[in-house]
Amino acid sequence: MGLGRTTVVGQEQEQERDQALEGEQGEEREQEPSALKAWERGDGSAGRALDPAPGSARRWRRGLRALRVLRVFLAVLVAAAVVVPLSAAARPRIPAPAPAVLAAPTRAGLGAVYTANRANAEQAARMAAAHGDAHRAAVDRELAAPSHRLLSFDGRGSGRAVEVIGDLAHADRVAVLVPGSDTSLDTYDRFRAGASALSRELTREAPAATRTAVVAWLGYETPGTISTTVLTTGRAEQAAPHLRQFIHDLRGVTGRGPHITLVCHSYGSVVCGRAAAGLDVNDIALLGSPGTGADSVRALHTRARVWAARGADDWVAHVPHVHADLFGTTVGFGTDPMAPAFGARTFPAGQGGHSAYFTPGSRSLTNLARIVLGATKEVPGD
Secondary structure, eight states: OHHHHHHHHHHHHHHHHHHHHHHHHHHHHHHHHHHHHHHHHTSSOHHHHTOOOTTOHHHHHHHHHHHHHHHHHHHHHHHHHTHHHHHHHHSOOOOOOOOOOOOOOOTTTHHHHHHHHHHHHHHHHHHHHHHTOHHHHHHHHHHTSTTOEEEEEEOSTTOEEEEEEEOGGGOSEEEEEEOOTTOSGGGHHHHHHHHHHHHHHHHHHSOTTOOEEEEEEEOSOOOOSSSSGGGSSHHHHHHHHHHHHHHHHHHHHHOSSSEEEEEEETTHHHHHHHHOTTOOOSEEEEESOSOOSSSSSGGGOOSSEEEEEOOTTOGGGGSOOOOEEETTEEESOOSOTTSTTTOOEEOOOTTOOTTOTTOTTOHHHHHHHHHHHTOGGGSOOO
């Protein structure tokens, strides 16, 4: 009789424990969708959605699992990045002359600036050829051709070049392209192709009285896509003063009247984000952006209109938009520029991937040209 009563009591206790566990799991299931939605929104609220209620170790463990996903993602990149310095060490640095020493350009002096930088590129081509690097020699030699209008050139290391496509001295509308990772003199043709495509679209769409120019601004050492530097704002912090100085010098050529649009692709949007405060530009367009390092347009401290677009097949949509501390370094770029919380004006970019924003005939290129030309009423919301 006593054993039977003990068995019944034991069963009742087990049932109570099961009901309590089911109630706790139900609470977790209710919390999971909100955390998932916060993660997808990319507005920085995922961490708050995963905060555990007092005394709930189980919910805290679920939050940690979400953070581990990010850490694994970062660890993979860190491990892969070991290849980059080893590859760089295996390849001797290409000799090149120091950049031409020139005064800030003026409208009247543009021709002399172009001539001096082409001469520097020609000298760099000869030195690269003597060094046995035929590819770099060919790139430098092409840039030394009379058809190229170089505002600056530096053939040392990965290389830098700033090239004008169009008539900058008389342009009413100017687009400045800021590239993302893995852009160098060795891959310059790809970058220039995008600038040329935008230039052709502007020429095709511009009203008869409107003159346009595009500047391909490879004015910083971009990070490698598979590297630790692509995860932090370090390269962008280094690049931002150069971009600010360039826009200042550009205004010395164009004057205050012309409309200037910054077109920032991929990691280039981090550079633009770091340079944006007080920058004398009219529009900033973020394409395929992993984030700007700022939580909102307001935090950029710019009077420019800020736009954002992302192609439907762009892998950057799957990058976690968070800030995290890893090995003592802050990684990630914060709020997704496409998220409503960021506050940018979003526009359709079509079905393309991360490298398709300047594809001729694409929705992204069409809408981007409209922004540069000031035909913003024709730019649909996304």
